[in-house]
Amino acid sequence: MDVVHGGHHAHRVEAALGSGAAATSSLVASWQRSSRLHRLDPADYKPPRRLGSREFDQARQRMEPLLRAAQSSLDRLYLAVGGVGCCVLLADTDGVPVDRRGAVADDDTFRAWGLWTGSVWSEDAEGTNGIGTCLVERRPLTIHCDQHFFSRNTALSCTTAPVYDHEGNLAAALDVSSCRADLTESFVNLISVAVGDAARAIEAVAFRQAFPDRRIVLTPDAKSGSASLLALDKDDLVVGATRAARRVLGPTSEWLGKPVPAGDDAGGRTCPSEDLARAERAAMKRTLARVDGNVSAAAKALGISRATFYRKLGRVRRDPH
Template sequence: MMQVPFSVEARAVSLQEARSLYFGRGELPEALLDQNVLRSWERCRQAGLDPTRLAGGEPDVRGVTEARERNRTLISHAQPVLEHLFEQIRNSHSMVILADARGMVLQSYGDADFLSRAEQVALRPGTSWHEFERGTNAIGTALAERGAVNVFGSEHFFEGNAFLTCSASPIQDAQGRLMGVLDISSDYRAFQRHSLGLVKMSSRIIEKRLFESEFAHQGLLSFHARPDHVGSLCEALLAISQDGDLLGADQTALELLGLRREDLSRRHYSMLFDVPLGTLIDRARRDPSSLIAISGRNGERFYARLRGNFAPMSAPPSAIVDARGERLAARSRQEAPTAALPTDRLTLQFLSTGDERLQAAIDKGTRILGRDIPILIQGESGAGKEMFAKAFHNSGPRAQGPFVALNCAAIPETLIESELFGYSGGAFTGARKEGAVGKIQQAHGGTLFLDEIGDMPLSLQARLLRVLQERCVTPLGTNKSIPVDITLVCATHRRLKEEVARGGFREDLYYRLNGLCINLPSLRERSDIDRLIDKLLREEAGPDRQVEVSHKVMEAFLKYRWPGNIRQLNNVIKVAIALLDDDETIIETWHLPDDIFEEIGQIEPSVSHAPVGRTMADAVPQPATQAAAAAAAGMGRLEEIERDMINRTLEAENGNISSAARRLGISRNTLYRKLGRF
């Protein structure tokens, strides 16, 4: 006999009183009912529903098939969440349900004893639980209220559903449109207070997966006022284009920024935050897991992390924004620095610059060139794992074949499978009509490089192992196996042995991948930093330009710990050379990104590059000169004066960077640098 807690029993009694008042006397039992339920009862009565109507019915087999086809995207993202959620409530006389935006039950998982009872009231796939079909119920009422609801026992409009207690939460897509509902239903005597919290959390996970999937090839900014919330379900998400346009925002982001969804198309990244988007991109390349403090335009303090596929992204135009938040002008678009050396000359011999540990890795790689031995490269993020893999490929007999790379950590879990194995036309909703060739097949005759292999989902590890064993790949949506001939190189910053021990990585796949294990030293551990810098300078400046770093900069480079490793060093060199004026050949402190010497804490960038005998104040229009003179008398700091001069000059020149630079008496690069600092 099931034990019935007194609180549940008392609630059942009070609900019978509420039903008597409402259905018997026509009175509104506001003190006895949740307002969501009361509004639902009113809608059901106005729709002419009979509370004594039998709640059964046969499933619509054809209808649910069509509904599942329409909602393949929702199902693909919700399926693992449903399965996990059911594992949390198994053996509690309950079931988990996914319904679409029309209330049609698409999928369900449940305990056998409860499923048989639920089928008696048609609570199963193929039946609609819209309010106008089934009266007040958690699925239909959550859709109507667009919010999470509990419907307990006799709160259900139909008397035949009174044995149920249901908790449901709606699921929205990245545009805020209703996609469906997640529900936990059980016998009302097994009521659990945490059920509503579980479905709310689980629906949030599904929404997050939908958002990340839709904007998988854009920049995703995760942020929150609390640093520990970034990376959790509480984080806010913004999708940002390479130009800084806002493509999407989840509900948390809208609330934290005080925006409405319809405001997004009229906003730009630079109107919301004080840190330039280019700075976030650089930080993400150096250390993808690090947080950066940013401030909103209203002074709010946030912690943020930018992630996504940055290969096609360029540093965006950093807009000059006036006090009303309107853009006056934008920087000309410059390609963001990447961490790649010229690929045609990148060989293992090219990487040799004298460091003993790196040379040992190069020697090992050279000895197995042309042999069917997989390589596992381990090292910190940015230590040059992909560079080593590319050099290995270029040094061997497969150099003329393709080199295909996939970062398993940069692509949402739901997309890795299709990226890796490919798919046939129409394999899933949103797929291209002609299908797509996967990375494995693209690498046929060459090298497949899987970066951050330690982040590959367990379900895909089994499929990858089968490909390596059978040397065939089967695209999604087809049973046809395609032979492939590849050399496999993998990389990870994780300790895979430890991942195997804790169950996060398959042991059989680990031993299949670990033919030759190479550990790359971090940049701060290497003895050849000065020679590496010289090589990077020659490669970036080109054969016709001699560029070197000053003694002071080299000394700082040798002392710096380089948390972003070679990727960070290469980016710094690229930026510094780009900021050199045409007649400059020596990189000084003012040519470096400000954050480098903010972290070193000993060198400050130069304030001005105005030619001798001419100051910036001489070059600006008269109003700016007057403002500068007044400020110099005590009305502001030097940086404020400089910012005011630049903004006024840009206004006078209608945002033309070249004209403004000439009028200020400085180079365009110096002006860009100052704009970035402001």
């Protein structure tokens, strides 16, 4: 970037900070944090700080479980965006990319911009940027070109989504970055959808890996997509929930510390007789399915008489739910 353009951007940032727009603009609020809280200068041209090899190895080790869960999603995301000059970064909660995907032909360019593993992209170090601001605000966002705080980053377009672990805690930021000048708004929107889908896929895989011996089910109202999952034990008690599931059903860590049936809400409000009837219906239906609808065999398997089974079966058929 030329110094003249960089100076214009720095003046624009300073003017926005003095306008009082931080109260209504999340972008200006981030610029304000960058300037007043973190004491950064938008005209600073120092490149991003890089971790030493030992620090970086430790950062990767802390992320190891999530890194294992993320590999296939990172590959698929790169296949979707790599052909148009984008790179894919997975950063830890300190804003340090610990894994990336990118074309070899673009490596020198991205390394020069700091879009590389081991670089520090936290908001307190780099000001407003995709990774750092996403981690602070805990929401998907795009920081496009001159929305960055530092003048030297205004050639970049960064689209980022937060990634949450199996306990609903912020665990990483998934980012697609480009330094192409011809990225259109419509294509940036497509990237945003792809990044969000990949983040949810990583969460789902990580959740399943955290509960390998549990039954994983979608929440009854899975509006948040494939990452709205519950982990159930052999008795259908909830032992885990993704962040998306917690937002739908309202479970807290305290609630998950108690044995709660999958059909209950966070307050544990349910009718014991309804529970018993529901369990009975489910057991009868499962047993009938296993013996191909043979009532005599089903009754024997359940240890009850045919007459009792027929009587209960009548209730099941009257109440198919």
